[in-house]
Amino acid sequence: xxxxxxxxxKALVGGVLLGIVFMLVQQISHRIDSLFSPAVxxxxxxxxxxxxxxGALLFGQPSGIIVGETQALVANASGLxxxxxxxFLANGLGSFSYSLVSHRLSMEKWSHHLLAQIVANLVGNACxxxxxxxxxxxxxxxxxxxxxxxxxxxxIGATVLTKLVYDNLKRSRLLDISY
Amino acid sequence: xxxxxxxxxxxxxxxxxxxxxxIHIPAGEFVVITGTSGSGKSTLVxxxxxxxxxxxxxxxxxxxxxxxxxLSSLSLPAISRFMAYAGQEPQNQLFNLTVYEDMAFGxxxxxxxxxxxxxxxxxxxxxxxxxxxxxxxxxxxxxxETQRCALASYIVMGQExxxxxxxxxxxxxxxxxxxxxxxxxxxxxxxLTVVVVEDRPAELAGLAGRFLVLDDGKIVIDDEAAAFMxxxxxxxxxxxxxYKSCPEHFSPSAPPKGQQKKCGADHGEPLVQVEELWFGxxxxxxxxxxxxxxxxxxxxxxxxxxNGAGKTTLAKLIGGILKPVKGVVKVNGTTGYLFQNPxxxxxxxxxxxxxxxxLKRRRISPDEIEKRVNRVLExxxxxxxxxxHPYTLSRGQRxxxxxxxxxxMEPAILIVDEPTGGLDCRQADLVAEIFTQFSHRGGSILMxxxxxxxxxxxxxxAFLLHGGSLREVKPDGTFPAVS
Amino acid sequence: xxxxxxxxxxxxxxxxxxxxxxxxxxxAGVAVALAGEPKSVTFxxxxxxxxxIMARLPPARxxxxxxxxxxxxxxxxxxxxxxxxxxTGLIMAGEAVLRLACFMYAFMQLxxxxxxxxxxxxxxxxxxxxxxxxxPVLMVRFIPVMERELKGIFESQxxxxxxxxxxxxxxxxxxxxxLPLVLRSLKCGQEIALAMExxxxxxxSRRTFLRDISFTAADGLWTAGMVCLSGLLITY
Numbered sequence: 001x002x003x004x005x006x007x008x009x010k011a012l013v014g015g016v017l018l019g020i021v022f023m024l025v026q027q028i029s030h031r032i033d034s035l036f037s038p039a040v041x042x043x044x045x046x047x048x049x050x051x052x053x054x055g056a057l058l059f060g061q062p063s064g065i066i067v068g069e070t071q072a073l074v075a076n077a078s079g080l081x082x083x084x085x086x087x088f089l090a091n092g093l094g095s096f097s098y099s100l101v102s103h104r105l106s107m108e109k110w111s112h113h114l115l116a117q118i119v120a121n122l123v124g125n126a127c128x129x130x131x132x133x134x135x136x137x138x139x140x141x142x143x144x145x146x147x148x149x150x151x152x153x154x155x156i157g158a159t160v161l162t163k164l165v166y167d168n169l170k171r172s173r174l175l176d177i178s179y
Numbered sequence: 180x181x182x183x184x185x186x187x188x189x190x191x192x193x194x195x196x197x198x199x200x201x202i203h204i205p206a207g208e209f210v211v212i213t214g215t216s217g218s219g220k221s222t223l224v225x226x227x228x229x230x231x232x233x234x235x236x237x238x239x240x241x242x243x244x245x246x247x248x249x250l251s252s253l254s255l256p257a258i259s260r261f262m263a264y265a266g267q268e269p270q271n272q273l274f275n276l277t278v279y280e281d282m283a284f285g286x287x288x289x290x291x292x293x294x295x296x297x298x299x300x301x302x303x304x305x306x307x308x309x310x311x312x313x314x315x316x317x318x319x320x321x322x323x324e325t326q327r328c329a330l331a332s333y334i335v336m337g338q339e340x341x342x343x344x345x346x347x348x349x350x351x352x353x354x355x356x357x358x359x360x361x362x363x364x365x366x367x368x369x370x371l372t373v374v375v376v377e378d379r380p381a382e383l384a385g386l387a388g389r390f391l392v393l394d395d396g397k398i399v400i401d402d403e404a405a406a407f408m409x410x411x412x413x414x415x416x417x418x419x420x421x422y423k424s425c426p427e428h429f430s431p432s433a434p435p436k437g438q439q440k441k442c443g444a445d446h447g448e449p450l451v452q453v454e455e456l457w458f459g460x461x462x463x464x465x466x467x468x469x470x471x472x473x474x475x476x477x478x479x480x481x482x483x484x485x486n487g488a489g490k491t492t493l494a495k496l497i498g499g500i501l502k503p504v505k506g507v508v509k510v511n512g513t514t515g516y517l518f519q520n521p522x523x524x525x526x527x528x529x530x531x532x533x534x535x536x537x538l539k540r541r542r543i544s545p546d547e548i549e550k551r552v553n554r555v556l557e558x559x560x561x562x563x564x565x566x567x568h569p570y571t572l573s574r575g576q577r578x579x580x581x582x583x584x585x586x587x588m589e590p591a592i593l594i595v596d597e598p599t600g601g602l603d604c605r606q607a608d609l610v611a612e613i614f615t616q617f618s619h620r621g622g623s624i625l626m627x628x629x630x631x632x633x634x635x636x637x638x639x640x641a642f643l644l645h646g647g648s649l650r651e652v653k654p655d656g657t658f659p660a661v662s
Numbered sequence: 663x664x665x666x667x668x669x670x671x672x673x674x675x676x677x678x679x680x681x682x683x684x685x686x687x688x689x690a691g692v693a694v695a696l697a698g699e700p701k702s703v704t705f706x707x708x709x710x711x712x713x714x715i716m717a718r719l720p721p722a723r724x725x726x727x728x729x730x731x732x733x734x735x736x737x738x739x740x741x742x743x744x745x746x747x748x749x750t751g752l753i754m755a756g757e758a759v760l761r762l763a764c765f766m767y768a769f770m771q772l773x774x775x776x777x778x779x780x781x782x783x784x785x786x787x788x789x790x791x792x793x794x795x796x797x798p799v800l801m802v803r804f805i806p807v808m809e810r811e812l813k814g815i816f817e818s819q820x821x822x823x824x825x826x827x828x829x830x831x832x833x834x835x836x837x838x839x840x841l842p843l844v845l846r847s848l849k850c851g852q853e854i855a856l857a858m859e860x861x862x863x864x865x866x867s868r869r870t871f872l873r874d875i876s877f878t879a880a881d882g883l884w885t886a887g888m889v890c891l892s893g894l895l896i897t898y
Contacts, residue, residue, distance in 0.1 A: 079727025
């Protein structure tokens with residue numbers, strides 16, 4: 001019953017609300033990051049990847065992209081994430097690439113989640129990396145190291161977190177709705 | 180008008196929720212659908228309005244027709260042209276930036292002209308007495324205002340059928356009366372067909388023409404209003420009587436012999452001591468100016484007052500969630516807190532995990548955890564559902580679960596905010612009994628409640644919070660008027 | 663702390679402009695911020711400031727963003743100093759901060775002087791189905807609601823003994839905060855979607871809006887001016 005393309009009201013509205021939650025959780029993650037890894041996003045990377053995955057899993061596309069773009073919009077409008085400029089591309093492409101993988105798999109196994117996260121994190125962090133180097137003129141070495149750390153944390157951490165959250169949501173029967 | 184033949188309905192999990200239903204509701208009738216929690220009331224109205232199967236999945240073996248049209252062949256937006264359906268959460272039925280825009284939302288979707296929309300909106304707002312709310316943001320409205328505006332946002336569309344699922348669940352008795360009077364007036368003036376799901380059917384005795392009682396997914400009673408009210412004992416059916424002082428409604432048990440707990444001002448140190456408390460939120464003037472309060476062992480103290488008086492704020496100060504600006508809040512013992520909205524704390528994958536969570540955090544031994552969790556789940560009568568996810572429970576059951584998470588910590592003081600809100604009669608009785616036993620064992624309860632029966636039956640003391648100050652009032656189930 | 667700077671109600675010349683011209687103004691600012699030389703970016707920043715004063719947007723709203731940007735600036739400076747030495751490092755860090763500041767300012771202005779419903783109407787006029795175009799309105803409406811939910815969740819878990827002071831406590835308390843928030847958002851989303859559909863949302867391909875937008879001569883002039891200016895600044 002998994003649909004790739006969903007434009008029903010539940011998906012659209014759910015995408016917006018999850019996008020707002022995404023932004024709120026990113027604020028918490030950034031605060032944690034600022035305490036023990038100010039120069040690198042570790043918690044931020046994990047939660048970015050988790051919500052990118054959840055948006056695609058719960059609502060398909062284009063709502064998965066709506067989740068990401070809502071977060072990017074709020075992040076930029078609030079001024080609370082200076083590098084949020086790059087999130088528009090990273091979030092959209094990251095979500096879409098996650099969907100391309102997850103749509104073909106049952107997403108019941110850990111390996112399915114891991115594979116989808118690898119693809120999404122590589123795509124998303126590549127977008128941010130491009131921006132950091134071309135726009136902010138960060139030294140490529142520094143930018144690559146930072147992106148690799150964020151990407152690795154995102155892949156491992158978000159695989160675990162996404163599966164935990166997704167399994168909990170399935171048990172809650174909140175996903176038993178028509179579309 | 181409405182013809183429903185439902186042989187069975189089950190959710191994807193396989194539980195059969197409705198069975199053997201044959202319902203005919205003629206045009207212009209006012210029908211109340213009632214029953215205990217879990218009897219299938221909400222599921223039934225969702226079938227009658229097309230929400231099932233268009234929005235919620237399940238296996239529906241049957242057919243529902245409105246004026247001869249099969250609902251399964253129409254989309255929900257198409258059904259909305261002649262039938263209004265309002266669910267249980269009015270705050271999620273207003274989603275525009277102002278109340279006026281919310282009123283205009285429905286007619287706008289039906290492509291009415293702007294002039295027509297303005298005319299209808301003015302009428303609807305005036306009808307519910309909400310004209311002065313037009314420019315307000317919906318999330319700044321009180322519970323009663325939200326309910327009235329939500330109702331207006333449906334009636335503005337001018338449908339012939341109005342279906343409401345527990346429209347007054349969180350309101351106080353006065354608010355409920357206002358909303359039901361509005362609905363009845365509309366029914367009379369416009370000859371609407373009205374279907375209301377209500378846990379307290381007696382409140383609609385003078386308004387409705389017919390009552391349907393559900394039990395375990397079946398209709399067990401289908402009778403005219405007069406016959407229903409005279410032939411059946413609502414308490415025996417597990418349905419609430421009218422809100423009035425009725426000490427027999429709650430029959431808290433006496434403490435066991437030899438365990439009579441003395442309580443009151445004469446006996447030892449208070450468990451809760453509030454001295455010269457000053458508090459205000461940042462940027463606002465002080466909410467409390469030099470409040471004093473004492474709660475002793477075994478006491479149940481009710482906190483009364485109008486909306487916005489600061490009852491929940493005071494409870495949070497005592498619970499340690501907020502810190503006073505000046506003054507002292509001393510609590511001798513651990514506190515357990517039951518919030519008005521239990522959903523904000525539930526996240527476990529099962530009831531058992533949910534209740535055990537705080538104990539695991541304290542590194543209590545697994546045996547002790549097992550013992551306490553099982554005991555508490557039995558107290559709240561959810562032990563059969565220990566493996567279920569909290570969100571699969573009804574709202575009343577989730578409230579009981581939240582109470583269990585507070586009780587499992589074996590607190591000395593329980594702070595409870597609207598403990599019977601959203602509960603049916605049997606669940607409310609259970610909560611009253613639990614509180615009675617708790618206080619008999621020496622625990623204290625600070626209770627915020629709009630339930631006069633509960634306040635009268637349980638409270639040793641009551642305080643009215645108004646204008647930043649506290650004064651003691653009689654805990655007799657009446658709510659003092661405030662200027 | 664306000665997560666999202668709400669629309670600032672006003673009757674300035676800029677407030678009265680069509681959202682399409684405001685969007686072009688924003689895009690001009692972004693284009694220069696990303697592609698212009700530092701002098702051009704500085705000039706564009708000044709142009710944005712002048713417009714902000716004309717629209718009477720309160721400067722206090724930028725306080726938090728300025729603080730956050732300062733922290734980012736320090737990080738950028740440190741990284742550049744390590745890799746590029748003092749002079750070059752400071753210049754490059756300064757450039758990066760300037761571009762970020764210009765982009766952030768332009769975006770925050772757009773949100774504060776454009777009514778969310780005007781953004782929806784702009785989408786509809788451009789051919790976006792209204793079911794999608796109205797999503798920004800929903801977003802603005804429910805940001806404060808979800809913020810309050812989060813606050814309520816923190817208080818609920820605090821009452822159960824969770825603490826959020828140390829880093830370890832914050833990490834441990836992450837899931838007990840995240841899960842109820844996601845569950846609540848899912849439940850709320852479904853209830854809102856149901857209420858929308860039972861009020862006819864999606865019944866027809868069009869709907870009646872109470873507001874209207876119109877692209878006037880003044881909008882045309884302003885738009886043309888900004889396009890020319892940004893073109894000049896980028897190519898200068």
